[in-house]
Amino acid sequence: MYAHPFSYHRAKSLAEASKLLQQLGDESRVLAGGQSLIPLMKMRLARPTALIDINFVPGLSGIQSHNGELRFGALARHTDVEMSEAVATIPILHDCAAGIADVQVRNQGTIGGSLAEADPSGDWGATLLTLETSLQCTGPQGERSIRLEDFIKDAYTTVLAHDELVRGITVKKPPRNSGGAYQAFKRSAPVYATASAAVQLTLEGKDICRDMRVVLGCVGLTAIRAKKAEDELRGKKIDGKTIQRAAEAAREAAEPYSDMRGSADYKRALVAALVKRALGIALRRARGERVEAGHEYVGR
């Protein structure tokens, strides 16, 4: 399949990319890993007239641990995140990175591209909303830092100006007695998830929830923070009953559409089950247990 014709521009720096975006106008787009954009272009759902390739910009793919923060270059590939020792200390990030699509897509797709694309079915949005995450963005007005909750506006829509690009992503490390989990259910590895749930909880003692975040993916126009589900647990003992109430609240918070992946009712039921499962794993991790978890699909 051929995409609509476009002119190709290779940027050597983000400043040059920003300038090119200005010069080439509204129909120009940034090309990072291309694992969302290229399929859209091949199906002619996107028809940019110019692409600005930032893959050759140096210094954008590092992952560093610094001052209680993890810093990702925008072009860090999902595989880089999966393999990073620094990331392994925050299990929810590893859950997410290690299960996005398949090996080939993870080798090419980037964390910055995934967030800037703001696909409602993307994995990173839901995962990173459970943590204190900000994006460092650069444009003609200079640099600015945007909190992730302010960054994503709507499906496929962010607050980035046309000539503004993501340079990096900063994630604050959760405290020691905190654990998280990302659970995504998909029909097979290469496809987008049908529904997903991301949970990060911090314990007081063995089983009291001091603080927590619950975020649902693929069941709305953006990832949805299920604040009522959080309220069912915050300050309370985590047991079968409170987990059940949180899962019910998550079901209510979901706003799914019926589509080829399942009916809206099915997705609500699924998301409740995923929240329950993610809570169980997050709790065990918060207590210091090592638990392998992540995307679920047939044949895994």
Added chain:
Amino acid sequence: MSGVETVSVRVRVNGEPREALVEPRTLLVEFLRENLNLTGTHIGCDTTYCGACTVLLNGRTVKSCTLFAPMADGGEITTVEGLSTNGALHPVQQAFAECHGLQCGFCTPGLLLSTLHLLNKNAKPTDKQIRKAIAGNTCRCTGYQNILKAIRMTADEMGKR
């Protein structure tokens, strides 16, 4: 072709420098097949699903139907044509032949490269790790049991070297 923008793409494919002038929208798989006449890399679904078009780019597998050729400029590519030496099959090819790790053979080039990518990172994978490593390669004949056998045999044979 007048008025159509073209860009030059230079790569090393299976150790050989290759170059062609292409439209920017040319996919890497089309560049390999149509411009370089390397038709061992297959186009299956053309939608980033099946993995028949898998090649190694700078040591990592990618789906060559989901890269524009200019993105690979300056890169090192390995395709299925680069596996054998002087007509002698690579151990991964030998193992797929011996284990009957293929039926129609359409997915095989991609599976061979995914196998090598796995074994380069992990010389002794568990069955679970093998399954995860080939989750992006679809065999429509569903011959997965023998594919698993072939990958295990490849790991054993390469381990002896």
